[in-house]
Amino acid sequence: MALSREQMAQRVARELKDGYYVNLGIGIPTLVANYVPAGIQVMLQSENGLLGMGAFPHEDEVDADLINAGKQTVTSVPGASIFSSAESFAMIRGGHVDLTVLGAFEVDVEGNIASWMIPGKMVKGMGGAMDLVAGADNIIVTMTHASKDGESKLLSRCMLPLTGSGCIRKVLTDLAYLEIENGAFILRERAPGVSVAEIVEKTAGKLVVPEYVPEMAF
Amino acid sequence: MALSREQMAQRVARELKDGYYVNLGIGIPTLVANYVPAGIQVMLQSENGLLGMGAFPHEDEVDADLINAGKQTVTSVPGASIFSSAESFAMIRGGHVDLTVLGAFEVDVEGNIASWMIPGKMVKGMGGAMDLVAGADNIIVTMTHASKDGESKLLSRCMLPLTGSGCIRKVLTDLAYLEIENGAFILRERAPGVSVAEIVEKTAGKLVVPEYVPEMAF
Amino acid sequence: MAGLDKRVNSYQEALAGLTDGMTVLAGGFGLCGIPENLINEIRRRGTRELTVVSNNCGIDHFGLGVLLEERQIRKMIASYVGENILFEQQLLSGELEVELTPQGTLAEKLRAGGAGIPAFYTATGYGTPVAEGKEVRSFNGRPHILEASITGDFAIVKGWKADHFGNVVYRHTAQNFNPMMASAGRITVVEVEEIVEPGELDPAQIHTPGIYVDRIIKGAFEKRIEKRTVSI
């Protein structure tokens, strides 16, 4: 069965390492914060200028001056730091963030990503996404494997305007965890009960299927 | 008679305007702080990261962590701010400083300045001088009109390696106050008792002498 | 008001000299740390044909959104404008020109503008529509694009506290774009919650040194919350 949003977040959280500074995008990536493995310590970066993002505030702690990049009210953890947008993107662009998790519309075998614009529909803007994908070495894209109409989002070549070029190496979908290498998706893990055949069918870009593809366990 | 160092500082201080942010170089420029005209308020910038430099400290206030660009112990005034070298030169390069006063070895009719290096002798480095002359619109160079050997320092073309190119418009020497316009020094004021003839003799670069050249009064 | 004392007494005085066609840099991220009263004063003045540089464009009926309502903005430079229905309408009708800019590039363009750096190279946006028409050059084997700095005729900034000299501190994440806007405005106007005496703020803890600031005014702020999210 396809992973739930929570399971996707849980699977991504396994990539967290002790001491990581992590930027989590809006949507599924945000949920990753709920599944930090026991015994490890990470610091969440919010690109509006907060390093050390905490939980949502209790009603009596809500402060209009303390928000995250999704414009939600948040708290900061002890040992947090707060700074300007220029400093925040100095961290991001400078490669100081250890892991970035963000959503996408499409990813292709060259590591290109499209996540910000659907021509003809409204253009909302890229926000910090272009900086995040250009600045990080270690990025995990989370998205459904295919659209509701069944169209694959793992392509030979992105159709939509790009967010970044040649920067994606890891993709977690609701069906599989894949790595991008040498112009192909490598199927590394599949969702529990999801067959390799289904993943093959729903992957438009070149897919390499190793002999053994383990099922994820939750 | 040629101006004393104190008189040079006093004359420069007349260029200060209420509300100015001012960077004063080492030597005579530093003395300008002692002659801020009554009734006006200026803020001194020290390029090591201090805006609002105060007087030298009393013996019991000396603090190794509070120095000026000349590495002297200083104090800060109420309303000062302290910041990094990058921020300090953002101010300087960004043209936010209203007046810069600095010394030089040579200035020429094109507004070039040489102040940091005498080949064959030891090279100490340019420190912040190149940034200061490139960043400021309003610069006053203070220096003696001629060397001890009588060689003019106001030239057709600087002989020494430049600090900046085409950036100087105002020069105060011990003999005269001059402006640089259209490839010439314009003699605007002379030191008390110094003749136009002496200034003409000691100025190697093209000199324009207006009909009336007032004497400075102290 | 003498010399270094930047205090002005009214919002009218705060924006004196703002005229049609100017470029205005506005601090804030979403509705957090926006100069609400200065925006309202621009509306009151009816200044038109403005180019506005801001990470976002407010929401309908609040923040920069009010200037859209009055059709005072000709061009918007922003990274994300998705919270605003009017924006979409004016964009589609051709009334509004938009230059979408990656958030980090926008922040850096403004910092560069304030710091006298006319242009810099960044990998952000390479291979995307953002790179169209821009010079590409490789550094360390990786392609980068050349981005030009931004400055403005006016910067409108929201601080927390300031002293008479215009030294400003920001509160929590209401800092965001405000320091860069402050540094890149030819005339920088800061509205704050509290004005204190010079010497009350720790010199080593000033976010925006007074050298960048031309006028300060104390205001009252609604501080509307865009997405109130709480733990139960």
Added chain:
Amino acid sequence: MAGLDKRVNSYQEALAGLTDGMTVLAGGFGLCGIPENLINEIRRRGTRELTVVSNNCGIDHFGLGVLLEERQIRKMIASYVGENILFEQQLLSGELEVELTPQGTLAEKLRAGGAGIPAFYTATGYGTPVAEGKEVRSFNGRPHILEASITGDFAIVKGWKADHFGNVVYRHTAQNFNPMMASAGRITVVEVEEIVEPGELDPAQIHTPGIYVDRIIKGAFEKRIEKRTVSI
């Protein structure tokens, strides 16, 4: 030592991994805010052929001057080196290579290095020996030169207080080049006068966020004064 706790127990541990031929970025201006003990540890280790980036090179027998004595520096990138007789000797004898860089350009090169900006344009140095071999381009009718960023294998930094996570504040003008060095080091080591618990420092008042810092250590400092100047 888990996760985000950057504390190390000895200066040996603080500089573990420093080897011959590396580039070391050193904070400080004159003798103010220099990482004295980390410099001494480099001397003790005897690491050689170093490229050192620092605004100055200490004085004879103190600060970076001690590394000159031991002939551990192969190349120096600095803006002003006039306080040091040994420097002159080694330069003239050809033992030492020097790249003199305007102070503001040096600060910006390091900030750019930390911020992922590979190169930027500046008017500083145009028409001077600093511009030799560099690309010239006009912006707004004024010629600028292209300057490349600087990063280092190690950054050695002197802070005032830090928490376990490596959030650092600097004291007075001992800040100077330290934040840029901290951001541009592949491994950044900060020595401080006091280590406090996370949460003790105001989050909005951190000069160097912990993300830039790899190791912190508490030291004792001589803080020698280069030019004691007093009012009478």
